[in-house]
Amino acid sequence: MSTSDQTSVTAGLLVIGDEILSGRTKDVNIGAVADFCTDLGIDLKEVRVVADETDDIVDALNALRHRYTYVFTTGGIGPTHDDITADAVAKAFDVPLPINQRAREMLESRWRETGTEVNEARLRMARIPEGANLIVNSVSAAPGFRIGNVHVMAGVPVIMRAMLEALAPTLKGGRKVLSLTVPASVGEGTVGGPLAELQAQFPDVKMGSYPQMGAGYVRTELVLRSADEARLNLAAEKVREMVNAAHKAAGLPPLE
């Protein structure tokens, strides 16, 4: 493994909800968490989507939390019987799940403002695993929580994003990963061979190739990522030379 892997900050994401697996709801949280991690220099290594089943959640959580620096979860912290994420997290950490007085106050304060009745279903949202810290929910008051390296957030995207903002200052970022994109006007198959040779010369610069499919044109975006700016720039220069050679062979103008 390279040096940057040894020092990197990693994350796993667990998306919880039958509605994603049935197709009824189309997930947008994976992309938002991915962007968030990239911005902070955290390397999102794996995502899992599981159903609203306690054992499935516990198993996935235990697999992820021992493997990565941070785990984020989305979904399953509302007031209904199928919201079992807090129960599953408490089970995974083997701790009780009492009503948290601060969470209850947050909720009751909001409910007083909105004239909402306090009932048993709603108070489910104040059940927080013992030893966890709350994650403030500026949108609808019901808090998320952090226990160990696990950060439990709502599934509703606007609330999930607000919780991410709330917890960002508490996370240590990794080395910022820089990226450069070289836009080639030839197909992936044309640049595939020489790109593999360049990747072998620059093991510390990750090179990705993304075809752009459209009517009447062929284009391939070559994306280079590295935490080392000098190496990234050198690799990008070599990739640009390679692309310009391919352009010349195809009778196309060089890159700008």
Next chain:
Amino acid sequence: MSTSDQTSVTAGLLVIGDEILSGRTKDVNIGAVADFCTDLGIDLKEVRVVADETDDIVDALNALRHRYTYVFTTGGIGPTHDDITADAVAKAFDVPLPINQRAREMLESRWRETGTEVNEARLRMARIPEGANLIVNSVSAAPGFRIGNVHVMAGVPVIMRAMLEALAPTLKGGRKVLSLTVPASVGEGTVGGPLAELQAQFPDVKMGSYPQMGAGYVRTELVLRSADEARLNLAAEKVREMVNAAHKAAGLPPLE
């Protein structure tokens, strides 16, 4: 476990690609595969997203293929060095990865039409694990393949969807799962308690609760799913009665 679990057809989905985990590409294949499975009565139980790393792909594939009736994968079957899905699948099944003559013919036939040069990078796309059957790609010719219960598809959404259509007739569907939605004009917290009681009375009808968040209104969609139409209708009737009682208490009109 219930009878329907014993007879159900299940699936796992493995999404392969650094670009999803970095946030650069926003996945839309999870939702498409979820819809596809629901339409066929296949129960999608789990999704994993992993990086373009052979060991990560092999581990996830082996975890999923022994657990579910079918596994679908998307991504990593193009011509560049970071397209390593075929290599990883061959490794997971411990079989060689030769050039497949029929795949090569499919590709060369398309390349002749488009005047595309045959080269080593492009021929990577004809490497198919020994013993696999091809999945036709009507969009760009490069085929996917099926080996054992694993179905390997492209990551480009339009190609992935075309491959799903191609393999649909080869899959056995489960019992078709029916669903009914009851739209409540009250919040989740109001219906949470009585809904949990109804769920306990109808273990064979899965009840989900989905808040609709908007400015100036409160709404909760209660979605019921079951393979048993009579039980589904009876449960829906009970849920409608419960919602109407909640509407009446809130001074709202009954459901239509």
